[in-house]
Amino acid sequence: MNRATTLRFGGIPRGSARASAKRRVTVLRCAVIAGSIILLEIASRLGWIDPISFIPPSExxxxxxxxxxxxxxxxxxxxxxxxxxxxxxxxxxxxxxxxxxxxxxxxxxxxxxxxxxxxxxxxxxxxxxxxxxxxxxxxxxxxxxxxxxxxxxxxxxxxxxxxxxxxxxxxxxxxxxxxxxxxxxxxxxxxxxxxxxxxxxxxxxxxxxxxxxxxxxxxxxxxxxxxxxxxxxxxxxxxxxxxxxxxxxxxxxxxxxxxxxxxxxxxxxxxxxx
Known part of the structure; x- marks a missing residue:
C-alpha cells in the first residue's frame, strides 16, 4: 500500500483518522450554525427579540x-x-x-x-x-x-x-x-x-x-x-x-x-x- 495512506499512529491509519476528524469538525460546525438559526427563530417567534426591529430567519x-x-x-x-x-x-x-x-x-x-x-x-x-x-x-x-x-x-x-x-x-x-x-x-x-x-x-x-x-x-x-x-x-x-x-x-x-x-x-x- 502507498506510504501516504498507510502511515499509522497507534495502530490506526493516519489518513482515516484525519478524515474522521474532519467529518466531526464539519458536523459540529453545521450543528452550531443550525442551532444558532433555530434559536434565533424561536426567540423571534416568541417575542424574546423585538419583532418590530428583527424578523425570524425563515422570513x-x-x-x-x-x-x-x-x-x-x-x-x-x-x-x-x-x-x-x-x-x-x-x-x-x-x-x-x-x-x-x-x-x-x-x-x-x-x-x-x-x-x-x-x-x-x-x-x-x-x-x-x-x-x-x-x-x-x-x-x-x-x-x-x-x-x-x-x-x-x-x-x-x-x-x-x-x-x-x-x-x-x-x-x-x-x-x-x-x-x-x-x-x-x-x-x-x-x-x-x-x-x-x-x-x-x-x-x-x-x-x-x-x-x-x-x-x-x-x-x-x-x-x-x-x-x-x-x-x-x-x-x-x-x-x-x-x-x-x-x-x-x-x-x-x-x-x-x-x-x-x-x-x-x-x-x-x-x-x-x-
Missing part, C-alpha cells in the same frame, strides 16, 4: 427568495460583485508582488515594518474624498478602498510564507541555475502556498468589507447602499432579505475556498510522504 430567507425572483436589485448586486472582483484581483496580485519584494529586500522590510504593523489602525475611509478627487465620482474610489484595505493582508501573509520556505529548496534552485521567474513559480510559490492562500482569503474578506461599508456610507448604488436605504425607510423585509443574500454568498465563497485549501493541503501531504 429573511423568504424575503431573499422574493427579491431574487423579482430581480429588482440585480443591477446593484452585480455592481458590488464586479467592484469586489476587480479589487480582489488587484489586491492579490499587487500584494503577492509586494510581499515578494519585501522578502527579497530586507532593508526595505526593516523600514516598512512599523508602517505595516500599524496599517490597520488607520481608518481607510478617510481617504475617500481624496480618491474622489483622483478618480472622479464613479466606482473606482470604492474599488481602490477595497484594494487598500486588502493589499497589506495579502503582502504580510505572502512574506510569512516566503520566510518559511526551506532553505534547501532555495539552494537547490540556485544549483539548478533557475531564473528568478522559475524560482518563484516552481519553488517559492508552491512551498509558501498555504500562507499565500490565507492571504487570498483575507483579501477577499477585506475587499468585501471595504466596498460594502463604502456603499453603506458613501455611495449611491450597490448592495450596501440598498441595505442602508431599506434600513432608513424601516423596510425590514428588504433589509434582512438583502443581508441574507449577502451572507449566503459570502458563506458559499468561504466554503469553496476552504474546500480548495483542504484539497491543496492534502495534495501537499501526499507528495511529502509519497
Amino acid at each position: 429573511m430567507a423568504w424575503s431573499a427568495w422574493q427579491l431574487v425572483r423579482a430581480g429588482t436589485y440585480q443591477e446593484d448586486m452585480l455592481l458590488t460583485l464586479s467592484s469586489a472582483a476587480v479589487s480582489i484581483l488587484m489586491a492579490t496580485s499587487a500584494g503577492f508582488l509586494f510581499g515578494l519584494l519585501l522578502f527579497k529586500q530586507p532593508r526595505l522590510r526593516r523600514v516598512l515594518d512599523p508602517l505595516l504593523l500599524s496599517y490597520y489602525a488607520v481608518p481607510i475611509f478617510i481617504f475617500y474624498p481624496m480618491l474622489i478627487v483622483m478618480f472622479g465620482l464613479n466606482r473606482w474610489p470604492l474599488i481602490v478602498l477595497g484594494f487598500l484595505f486588502a493589499i497589506v493582508a495579502m503582502a504580510v501573509n505572502t512574506l510569512n510564507g516566503l520566510e518559511r520556505v526551506p532553505k534547501v529548496l532555495l539552494r537547490t534552485a540556485r544549483m539548478l541555475r533557475m531564473s528568478r521567474v522559475q524560482e518563484v513559480f516552481l519553488i517559492t510559490l508552491p512551498a509558501s502556498l498555504p500562507f499565500v492562500f490565507t492571504g487570498i482569503k483575507l483579501a477577499i474578506v477585506y475587499s468585501f468589507i471595504a466596498i460594502i461599508g463604502g456603499e453603506f456610507l458613501l455611495s449611491g448604488a450597490g448592495f450596501g447602499y440598498q441595505i442602508a436605504f431599506a434600513y432608513n425607510n424601516f423596510d425590514n423585509a428588504t433589509m434582512y432579505g438583502l443581508m441574507f443574500l449577502l451572507l449566503t454568498f459570502i458563506g458559499a465563497v468561504n466554503l469553496v475556498l476552504h474546500a480548495i485549501e483542504q484539497h491543496l493541503y492534502q495534495r501537499r501531504v501526499l507528495k511529502e510522504f509519497a
Whole structure:
C-alpha cells in the first residue's frame, strides 16, 4: 500500500483518522450554525427579540427568495460583485508582488515594518474624498478602498510564507541555475502556498468589507447602499432579505475556498510522504 495512506499512529491509519476528524469538525460546525438559526427563530417567534426591529430567519430567507425572483436589485448586486472582483484581483496580485519584494529586500522590510504593523489602525475611509478627487465620482474610489484595505493582508501573509520556505529548496534552485521567474513559480510559490492562500482569503474578506461599508456610507448604488436605504425607510423585509443574500454568498465563497485549501493541503501531504 502507498506510504501516504498507510502511515499509522497507534495502530490506526493516519489518513482515516484525519478524515474522521474532519467529518466531526464539519458536523459540529453545521450543528452550531443550525442551532444558532433555530434559536434565533424561536426567540423571534416568541417575542424574546423585538419583532418590530428583527424578523425570524425563515422570513429573511423568504424575503431573499422574493427579491431574487423579482430581480429588482440585480443591477446593484452585480455592481458590488464586479467592484469586489476587480479589487480582489488587484489586491492579490499587487500584494503577492509586494510581499515578494519585501522578502527579497530586507532593508526595505526593516523600514516598512512599523508602517505595516500599524496599517490597520488607520481608518481607510478617510481617504475617500481624496480618491474622489483622483478618480472622479464613479466606482473606482470604492474599488481602490477595497484594494487598500486588502493589499497589506495579502503582502504580510505572502512574506510569512516566503520566510518559511526551506532553505534547501532555495539552494537547490540556485544549483539548478533557475531564473528568478522559475524560482518563484516552481519553488517559492508552491512551498509558501498555504500562507499565500490565507492571504487570498483575507483579501477577499477585506475587499468585501471595504466596498460594502463604502456603499453603506458613501455611495449611491450597490448592495450596501440598498441595505442602508431599506434600513432608513424601516423596510425590514428588504433589509434582512438583502443581508441574507449577502451572507449566503459570502458563506458559499468561504466554503469553496476552504474546500480548495483542504484539497491543496492534502495534495501537499501526499507528495511529502509519497
